[in-house]
Amino acid sequence: MKKTIIASALLLSIGVVGCQYSSAPSTSDDAQSANGSDLQHKANQAADSAWTQASLKQFAADLKVTYRMVTNVPEESCSATQPDEQCFIAEIDLTSSVNIPHADWAIYFSQMRPVQAVLNPQFSITRVQGDLHKIAPTEQFTGFSAGVTQRIGFRGELWQLSETDPMPNYYIVVDGLEPVVIASTQLSIDAETGMEVRPYVEAFTDEKRQYRRTATDNLAWSRAEVLFEANNALVVNREAAINRIIPTPLSASVTSSNTPVDLSQGIEVNYQQVDSAAVAAALSRLARLGVKQSDTGLSLAFVKNSKVTADEQGIDGAYQLKVAIDGITITAATDSGFSYGLSSLAALIDTRELSINTMVVDDAPRYDFRGMHIDVARNFHSKQLIFDLIDQMAAYKLNKLHLHMADDEAWRLEIDGLPELTDIGSKRCHDLTESTCLIPQLGSGPFADASVNGFYSKADYIDILQYASARQVEVIPSMDMPGHSRAAIKSMDARYRKFMASGENNAANEYLLTDANDTTVYSSVQYYNDNTLNVCLESTYHFVDKVIDEIAKLHQQAGHPLKRYHIGADETAGAWKQSPQCVDFVANNDKGVKSIDDLGAYFIERVANMVSAKGIEPAGWSDGMSHTNADNMPAKSQTNIWDVISHHGYQRAHNQANLGWDTVLSNPEVLYFDFPYEADPKEHGYYWATRALNSQKLFSFMPDNLPANAEQWNDIENNPFTADDSVKKDEQGKVTSAPLQQGKGFSGIQGQIWSETIRSDEVAEYMMFPRLLMLAEKAWHKAKWEVPYQYQGAVYHQNSGYFTADMRKQQQQQWNDIANTLGHKELAKLDVANIEYRVPTVGAKIEAGLLYANIAFPGLKIEYRQLSEESDNNAAETASWLEYQAPVKVSGNIEIRAISASGKRKGRSLFL
Template structure:
């Protein structure tokens, strides 16, 4: 077959670009030297004007048809779980051009499709491509064309759908289709996706399966749930979050006057240990003044008490805080701040003796999938400290982004920190997760060394340890592509040694695999010495960055995620397994070998190792350091307590990270308009976090349900905890795959963070102690007694009141966009009755689209009634719902 010189060139370019886009490029794309300039626009029928016109005028509509699998679903994949989507394109103006394609993110890979005009295929990760069929005849003005496709798993929330569909053609500038761009609702601050059709069918769209008993949370159901709450103004005044271990209220219920502020006496306390807490008091209206109520601070060491313990005494004449260390005094000041009601000039007189239940009280924020600003992190640190959380797990590296400057490896951030539209991925990563084409978008970015050191210093001032994580060996695509670009750069300079110095992939590896996020090229090769040289280089520099900022790097989270099936056809690994002296005898042992070796590298750098349970469990304890932190993230309803107990029984430091309750990327409530993934829970509201008993994981089978709201059994007789074994602590998680703005991060984290702090700091008197003999728990067992439940629910009522009447105002002063709850409501005998999960917030209603009015008492209504809540400062509203 004869191929012209130009066609050869186009073919070579297309193949190279396609291989890179598909994640199949295992060696640098071949250089093409034809001696002539190629005009791609002359080859294709589409012009830049056509691309711009399509982007501006093509209306996209994404509608979930059903989550019920049909006979067209692949029964061999995802246990047959499969949903169907109708993707409709409508041209506002005629479109005659051909040879253009659309790239879009679709979390679950498409299995099959039907369309007269379009073809669709999965490329890599969540990236898909829609191409025009040969018989595509263009769009007439106003004409609609559709693509019906099926994808694995389910689509149960509107936020599953990704924005920023990209129209492109070779040789032209790509454009984002305007109708798929997200926008921010001005009232609620929530991100809206204009191309997503609302759910209307409970059985076909809302349910996961025929066995799914999840109830759509309507205002009517919410009204019944909220009905148990009553306002408790007296209790709120005295309440402190998190609850202290011991509180004695003044017998006369007296109050101390702080209208003139406080006169601080530091005693033997270093100013740096308490400055941030004193500054927060000032923002709440409690200024420092020589005429104010005396505030006496001191440290009295007590080796029998936990780090951070303190006592607080408030009398009419003075406030006294005594800590076992500077952290303790800081915590006492935060309890004092908790007593403050914004706008009030008095606090109750009382005596507190307090200490934390857990040493590790953490929050993870994923800034890798979508970047979140330094300013947000600084705000988060302030609020973590306010509620006595002390560990920030900062997830800085993953498939979709590398977010920390490493000065000696600029490619990590020059390329790995941004997504745009570059099929070669030599300038940026491809736009996974609906990132669009703008490399300056807020979803892109990184922390410079100075940015990161500012974060570290702010954390240190608040007694918070930053635990960085740059995930490996899986979840490492951003690093791999960056180091491959580095390889190409130095190869072009004919410096092969430097090119291969930190290479993370074997170009001859032909292994076909797919990660959980459907990447085919995201796993660092465990058999290359350059992979470990990369780890040493990165960790040496991260350690120096920490040291220079005054917060030594003492613990690092390696992730320890691995990808099943990787490396099987890598010549480097085949040779390594056949000839190594490391004790690795088969491919399946490479993942554990990588983790053990990286843990050894960290030990040599005097850094403790942390990692996720699924990767860490495969390691040989004898090959691991003496101190190992493991984050246990197995779901409780699938027997996750077994693995947690196994890891704890290794004498490892277990941090409970159960997704059933501690994944804050999950929806607050069961409603398709509630934002978030839901693979372990459709509704993880603040009350559920408050209910958590982390010391006793299996007992939750008595009153919690599985992800389809069915009961389950937890059998703890197989692997009970060894006698006296305890957990190090708990950690909330915010993964960011579909969280694109700082405001949305706050909407997801708050107010759940306050309940997380309550459970991390305070051991509830209604909590069921762990049974070291092992036991079986179900909805039929009664270990969690009716009396315990009543006590828990009473304390929750006070907690909810405290949020609504006292703490939300403080969050607003810090400009935190916490989630405002939707409103519970019914229309009964022609009157609207409404209530709210956090008494104290304003309820508003609207009848037949007229003006919004403040709800106070039941009121007569007729017609279409809408309801919403409003923030204490009046600046934001909740999502609007309708009363049936």
């Protein structure tokens, strides 16, 4: 009792005014003697002590770090001066196994939300740049004592809602020694799921304080019982998968189901006028699924017919597939049509039995642009992952790969003549001068040889382009500018210093991207104050021109023409407002720039026209594109709409489509695959637009009528929203938004994966698959149940009635068929391709002692095990896993999980 009173008094003594949280060193009963004069004595001895590389390495190996999310509740976490803000409190526990009195160390770590205040006076936390933070002892530091936990509480901006938020690879630095990664902060891999595990993060248990975003947050935690209700409308139906093709074709007619066509002996291909190289990849996929080419196989003939086109727009990819007892015929006008016909043939196959029904499929794509974006800049991903992604894109008829290769955190493509971009910009390490590398970010750690570092050589990139060409996939390169350009800036700064040191002033300034006399203070969305190109320097445009020309040369060498180049143009912080170069430019230019505020638009317009003059279509993200004067832009321009629909994102989509631009939907709450699948703190991903993006939500997307999605979706906090698609005007009567014009629409849709939280190829695949299959479904096929667009304008909400009961019923019926196709047939093909897709978490409930379970993809196996009443759910258990087949009598605590189609990988388990 006495110890409790003393501890409480200590907590109160360093309390934070206006906040219900306090932090103090935590001590175990066995370590009480380390307090007071003993600790002070050890601190006084620090000056007489010294680290060695060996002792530092040992300390980092033994130091236990625990990250604990305490509360997101503003009344508990914000100070009295922040009454209307959102804050959170978290704690970092440091427990040493030995006495360390030294105070000449610092621990560096990545923290996604900036630290506002430190709640333990023995430590300071300062932000270095971006998300890199530094923990250092203050003058009040009393040293580490064996077995004593030093608890560093801190207040941060906004909220933390996921156990995956705390980045790995904390490292300790002492002057004169090599930095050392703290072993307890490294990721481990779960042997059964293959997923990353963060042993240093304490599990969430408090729904109100840890899981809820705000007091109005009504999003249910996706526990087993919640998932059971979500899956309850599904009916197990293996028959639904037999003739189902993903993505759904325009029409498919089964001509006989009594005499199936046996493909077990393979196929004999008659190419006729079709180039064998154009269909080789699609035939290889058939072979991997068990249908190989054979002289004694069933005849498969290609027939070229120029009349087989998609529609009056002539969208490429139409085909006809005929399956008969005596042979298979694919008729098309183009290489992609023949490949897509083979993809549909592969879709009909069940890997367990190589026979299909006779049928006729007539098909053509919904959109010309059916894309997938992957960010390899934040964290690098291998060439093999890109190959595997392209394979699966081709298998499901996606045709545009948006390859994001440069951002603040790295530059990933070798550029002839600018070696600094990859020598320095492709890697992160602990060099605070950034002379040899960029500083660590995103938990990359202190060493340049980390797996998250790397780049594609020119030869690598050519390989990627040729691999994509063989599969009818266009590669769209992106090096984000003028914001998100820190890697380029720091690389060119290093180049400048190198040439200045050798007296080559002209060379030093040739590609310089910043004005050294710019005193602008700004912060980007990712908390950088030095990540934006100076758009008033001619050397900036010389750099951009050089980069695009060199990339175009690589495309030419690969025989893969550069048709589109993505500028980026998003989230520009405006780093030039106090730049003397820009002040002079605005005062003396003849470019029509009248204000500093016009410079961002000037850059986009100038670069877009530079790109267009090279015969390349410019592309950019919708926020940057919205700042331009459409009259100054090339008529042929692409915009990617990344605006949130529930935040009126449909308005910008309509405005930009009405300009006649190629408008590609990239809306985050349905098309960002770096967001969590389910609303569970253990799920990977960021969550600023949604906390739950599973395959069913993606399937439900109505892309041709964005506001109509308000009838079926809620916002990020699971609250209904209204989408008003009527004409809007400002106070001067100027139209600010309006419905789509007749004859205008969207060019397509694109899925996105951003890699801030995705460090490995395995996690990248987990986040992309199986959602990519539903992306393909929406890009290729327009469902009959989608609400027609109202060109006169309309207001949509959950009771507006445009999405009728009959449409909802059709949607559910089709989803039931597709979910069964995934579970019974399609996921097995991803297993054959070694794609580490996400195995879904299982829905379950217990009623009257009976366990009931279901799953999002019927056909996958479910397992459960019974734990004793006293068992800790997080402890390793020895109970046997049992296959769930029907409601079963259970007792005690129940753990439940799903198994991949191959039976080799397990899904994340849940407890009841």
